Amino acid sequence: MAKAENIPAPAVRRLSLYLRQLEIFSAADHRTVSSRQLGEALCISDAQVRKDLAYFGQFGHPGIGYRVAELIPRVRHILGTDKKSNVLLVGVGNLGRALISFRGFIKRGFDVVAVFDKDPEKVGAIVAGPIPLRIQPLSEMPTTVRQYAIRVGILAVPAIAAQGVAEEMIAAGIRGILNFAPVTLQVGPEVGVASVDLAVHLEQLSFQLTALSTAAT
Amino acid sequence: MAKAENIPAPAVRRLSLYLRQLEIFSAADHRTVSSRQLGEALCISDAQVRKDLAYFGQFGHPGIGYRVAELIPRVRHILGTDKKSNVLLVGVGNLGRALISFRGFIKRGFDVVAVFDKDPEKVGAIVAGPIPLRIQPLSEMPTTVRQYAIRVGILAVPAIAAQGVAEEMIAAGIRGILNFAPVTLQVGPEVGVASVDLAVHLEQLSFQLTALSTAAT
């Protein structure tokens, strides 16, 4: 076991993958799972799996492996997803709409309970989703954040507006931002940011392909 | 400069970010940019920026920095995004629809030119987007891939179907997959995979927040 700050970031990333895979094994009625099985399913070495899990505690049973039903709740607790949590979303464009109706969030314990947009034309409209939501103006964010105890926000606004909106979110009390705008947000150390740049991922694939065809010696 | 296989993967990831930022500087009429300016905008050290760019060639001018108008096309060429490329998408659910109408892809040189779905009820329907597209059955994929010279596909189907559909994509000639399904795809080494798991990102933020509040000693 180790203090949170000593745990490598990649290990935390993989922890989510372990949980995902454990749930798959659980659905397939596996009682126990070895580090090797877990690793093979995720293309990770068995040593890596053991080391990663060991950062967070002693979960395994020598000779047996990891008991699925025991490990899942432990990992959920570590990730803080053992309780449901409320999130908000800013930016009801194409992407925003899709994210609101995305079922994968609920499945993992995240409920989108409020949505905001700068455009006065959109404010007041109802957007469909797991729960129908009224689009609110940004000015209501501080109140709503307190009311629903929201800590995490999804940012799906155009690049040009992203930094400004992020600052409003932080001022409203948000402490974690999932950013879909193609910009690097400048935030203080008290705020966590995870960025998803869809175009960047395509560029990575494009590079791999051109690199491969160039390397055809 | 170095061979493609010697370049660290993180350097390639950052290369996309440099391009994004260079375009921002270009729009702001900066003629030249130093490694320090580029780094500050992206929260990366200046040494890192120089080393990364040096992996791909000698682009800088001592005493001056990097000429924006010169570097942008070079980086685009390295990433293989100096020419437009056609991509396809499989899975016309909520997320799929949003990705089809997502403008960010076009802006970076990727055109979604064909969409597929397994559901016979959906096949034949037209989906709106930059170009209206007819939803095709998977059986037409090999032909369409050849016709449009498609190399990269976006996978936006449910987790349970993802591995099977990925295999069909590869059989049809796809060599790069942008995967939105929450599973680890098992593919051969000739295929590139980039995975985006939206829930995993939220879990990372959740962990950071719980770790922070726990560390409040």
Next chain:
DNA sequence: CTATGTGAACAGCTTCACAGCG
């Protein structure tokens, strides 16, 4: 005999610091 947990060895990425060029 199987499978974990872990110190030690290793590899790879990042930072440093400076030579060299404009």
Next chain:
DNA sequence: CGCTGTGAAGCTGTTCACATAG
């Protein structure tokens, strides 16, 4: 004098190999 390009140093994450437990 400013800023790049780069070997060398430093550091962090991964792999190895084995003691240990069931």
